[in-house]
Amino acid sequence: MRHATVPVSDVLLATEGTYPYTLGGVSAWADRLIRGLPDRTFTVYAVVANPGASQRYELPTNVHRLLMVPLWGTDRHEEFSWNAPAGRLFGARRAFRRDFLPAYEAWITACLRPAETKLADAREALWVFARFAEEGLMKYALRHPKTWEVLRARLAEHPVFRHLNLFEAIDIGKLLYRYLAPLAFPAPEARVYHASAAAFCALPLVIAKERYGRPLLITEHGVYYRERLLNLARIERAAPYRYFLSSLYSLVVRLAYQAADSVAPVARFNAVWEERLGVPREKIHPIPNGVDPRAFHIVREAGSGDEPLRLVMVARIDPLKDIHTAIRAMRSLRDVYGNRPELEGVTLTIYGPAPDPAYEASCRDLVRQYGLEQMVHFAGPTDDVNQALNSGDLAVMSSSSEGFPYAAVEAVMAGRPIVATDVGGMREIVRHPYGMLVPPRRPRDLADAIARFAAMRDRLAELGRIGRDRMLAEYTLERFVARYRAWYDDWTDEGDRTHERKVSV
Template sequence: MAKPSVLLIMEGTYPFNGGGVSTWAHILCNRVSNVDFKLYSINASFEKEYKYTLSDNISEVIQVPLWTPDEPYDYISYGEEYYKTVAKKEWTNDDIVAQKFIPIFKSLLEFIYSDDRDIEDLDIIFHQLWFYFEDYDYKETIRNERVWLTYRDTLAKFIIGERNPDASLIDITIGLRWIYRFLIPLAIVNIPKVDVSHLTLSGFPVIPALIANYKYGTPIILTEHGVFIRERLLAINNSEYPYFLKSLLIRFSEAITRLVYHKAEVIISVNKFNQKWEKWYGADPDKFRIIYNGIDPEVFKPGPKPAHLKDIPTVVALARIFELKDILTMIRSCAVVKKTIPEVQYLVYGDNNAVPEYTKECLELIAELGLKNNFKLMGPRNNPQEVFLEGDISILTSISEGFPYTVIESMGCGIPVVSTDVGGVKEALDDSCGFTCKPKDAEEIGNNVLKLLLNEDLRKSMGRNARERVLNNFTLSKFIGEYEAIYDDIVQIPKAEKKLTKIEDFS
């Protein structure tokens, strides 16, 4: 008998890019034994090579590039017959767009800019969008002049004028381009029939899960790592976008987050912190589950420090070099430590090409603070269990996290941690295992690093406690067992009846 199938939906991570979510997905796909996986990977650009060796549990990988110059189906075949592709373009004319698409599109815009709409209305809107794009071409539709005119006139009704006097033509044009890109998965209607759709964030990647739900009645589950809407708000508020674009991104993102929580049968969090945000955006607490990330304690285990670092006070970090990891604060903490321990070494392992502009900013700060001999960007490594053993302690300075693998991996190796108090860090790292600090506080972080580097007894005691805490709470076997139980439960849910409301009946 064939095992149930799961469509695991990700954005910018597995299997083409590294990071904590990719680590989680790779473990899940390799270790869960009661389902088969199909991967749906949404990326900024078209990716040619996997970063990971894929498990035999993965039978298919669907890639959808959002921001390429051409459309996704210009790069990839999604299994639709050529004659259907051509026919959809031919059928998509001015009259069809005006009669069938414009009412739905207008309703979507009105939902985004209204403050009191029921989330079920957005579910109906996306159901109608899917129904429309089953028959008509995405690109020909969205580029139609009538779509621009509807967009312009609807925005004028809601936001142009006294409420938003600075909205320029270029801002409004960029806004429509963003909507075009966010909704591109609607163009890929040939979704495989699976038993479960499993989302890894509460954002726009819900679209393929919605299609499977509308088409086959496939139930949706969500695992929330870092809270999508929280991280989106942080990024938007720190951006230099004009007010109009910030407002559009926030409103659209909030609407999508609410829709994900509404549609998901189960909302799994990797920490308790996430649930505050989920409740705030309308999630039903009866859907909540917590499954902490887990590691293999036979892989991440104590070992000797490498000989070339034996007498050098060393701080290690595993982190991609980008804004959310706040490497700039980590650099400043190194300057604090250097005042007392001039020979200190910070070794940071991770992708330093993720955001080249940010890496440049980090290198400039290292030079400015005179830390070229102390703070080193080491590039990516594939052996974290060995990297942690290079350090006397490990460090994490993120401004947002879910339940970071780097913390429990370091703890499993018996290496105490200094971390910012974000996401679920404090649920992993209690006072017996290390220190938590305020985000962006380089002084506090640096002083706690000093406490551990200068006190060998404290360091060893915290290291022992850290390993014991992992063995009791955060093992791989516990993590996998809980996901296998979730999948078993979800596949028993009767499939929802398809709601094939006609386009003409929608208003």
């Protein structure tokens, strides 16, 4: 599958819904990783929602190639695939009955009855799907009446899924075509394959690992499976439909983990989930994120000046960031602590994009409902995050899920004491005395912690410097890059030996 004019990259980095098409923590991670290793060449394999996505990052010169993989917005995946298959039906009917139908049944069974299924059967099915997808036959196979019969039969015999209505059953069939789209975009050869999540973007890398005898590495930010479950809890669909999707996500994650040679979560918290999902402890090697201390530094000391206390949040306006909890905490500050002079005139300014218009509208509605228009301000995205952080006295984060958030490291590196929710790897960043952690979705607890910091305004500058010193000791960009360089070096050497043995055979 090697492209005729493009050399083999040192690393093929697969992303899903992030770099280089969106802003945010994972995209920042990818950009800093690639730019921090200018002596390594990269292919970026980017899974996106649709082919109309616009780049938000200018690619550095060590990126050999950007491969876009759209899940939606196309009639046939091969319209955008560099593989350009013919999609001929000669011999396809026989292969469909002999290979595809048994593979499809094994895959559906793995989703419906995961406890009764061998992961090896699902892995073999993935190989069959990859062959059909690469030959441009996936749409033909998934739309075949026999495929529909298999799906309906397996759903009907299950005590839970037999209650799915016709619309939801059809939707499951369509989703499989879209979610398996990356298999129609075969990953070209690289010396190391690196998935930014144990997700659908990792499936072509599972195939490429075996095809070329190269290692597969996975980084986990927010645990992909956990975040999918949180998202499923918010959608308005019947329980059987949501359960099927949760089983599908679990299957994909477990296949990716099983194939991985090494998994590097950005936080030790993630390792707990990874072990539960089948990753041996000896495969897990956490690599925390790091930031450039030259880009994030103290311009104005926290708590200085005579202005009212200013709270600052840098976050996407997104359900996982749980902006609602921050807004409700501001109501508590007004209603419970409003008579305290140190909190008179307190404000919260939120900097960040709003990729979910419906959620942004709900946040603004909540501000109006509580009459907080003078206390809570939405400033939109900013190109100067350090200046935004320095405009505040105290950083606030109210997320319901996180990996190892850049926003927290950047805030502390900029000398801001911080109040944050105890999710993901947050407790690895936020420590006493410069930080306080509270349980997620507890607005009153968040308000109480803010009030405690407000009562010691004269110490905020000192606490900010203590926090920055700790970030300098542990979470700099230099340390981040060095850890990934060593990880790549180890597995590139191992991969070269494995590849040579495969070629010789």
